[in-house]
Amino acid sequence: MQTSFRVRTRSRTQFIDITGEVQSAVDGLGVEDGSVLVYVPHTTAAVTINESADPDVARDIDAKLSALVPKSGDYRHSEGNSDGHVKSTLVGCSETILVDGGRLVLGTWQGVFFCEFDGPRTRTVLVGTP
Numbered sequence: 001m002q003t004s005f006r007v008r009t010r011s012r013t014q015f016i017d018i019t020g021e022v023q024s025a026v027d028g029l030g031v032e033d034g035s036v037l038v039y040v041p042h043t044t045a046a047v048t049i050n051e052s053a054d055p056d057v058a059r060d061i062d063a064k065l066s067a068l069v070p071k072s073g074d075y076r077h078s079e080g081n082s083d084g085h086v087k088s089t090l091v092g093c094s095e096t097i098l099v100d101g102g103r104l105v106l107g108t109w110q111g112v113f114f115c116e117f118d119g120p121r122t123r124t125v126l127v128g129t130p
Contacts (some may be wrong), residue, residue, distance in 0.1 A: 001128055001129045001130045002029075002126055002127065002128030002129070003005050003025045003028055003029055003092070003126075003127055004025075004125060004126045004127070005018075005021050005024075005025060005045060005124075005125055006080035006123065006124055006125075007021075007114045007116075007122070007123045007124075007125055008120070008121075008122050008123075009114075009120045009123065010120050011089075011116070011117070011119055011120060012071075012097070012116075012117075012118065012119050012120070013065075013115075013116060013117055013119070014116040014119060014120075015058035015059075015061065015062055015113045015115055016113060016114045016116070017052050017058075017111045017112070017113055017130045018113065019052060019104070019106070019111040021113045022090045022104060022125075022126070022127055023036055023070065023103070023104055024034070025100065025127035025129065026099055026104060027102065028101050029127070029128070029129065031102065031129060032101065032102050033099060033100060033101070034097070034098075034099055034129065035096050035097060035099060035129070035130060036096070036097055036099055036104075036127055036128065036130075037055040037094055037095075037096050037126075037128055037129070038094060038095045038112060038125065038126070038127050039093060039126045039127075039128070039129070040093045040094070040098075040114065040123065040124075040125055040126075041050070041092040041124060041126060042088070042123055042124075043084075043085055043088055044079050044081050044084030044085055044087075044088050044116075044118035045084075045088060045093075045114065045115060045116055045117060045118070045121075045123055046053075046087065046090075046091035046092055046093055046114075046115040046117070046119045047092070047093065047095050047112065047114055047115065047125070048091050048095065048096055048112075048113050048115060049097070049106070049110050049111070049112055049113070050110065050111070050113060051110065051111070052110060052111025053108045053109045053111075055094075058113060061076070062115075063114075064128060065087050065091075065117075066091065067127055069083045069086045069087050070083060071083045078081075081117075081118040083117065084106075084117035085117075087115070087117040088115075088117055095112065096130065097112070
């Protein structure tokens, strides 16, 4: 069982809080207890769980990833988005989230973030039961 939704990014790198969309997908799937897999089928995007109360946290993560993996470098891939591939690999393309009583089990400050590393683009996020 799975569903999907689209995310439109506005810049080359961007972290977007998609917690509400993931919860809506859980509601639509009718998952009451268990877990869901949130999966991003793109090689230059990712998904992660981190603090959503302070937007500076996502900005700090994005900035640090860009410092660690700069856009320009000694890359052999010729499309100009090698940094996006590396960042996607570091962050990861999926998250498994527990569901209890139909609600995502997240900590007080946690949110689910779509991570864009080669935008702007329109992307797909899949949510399903493992």
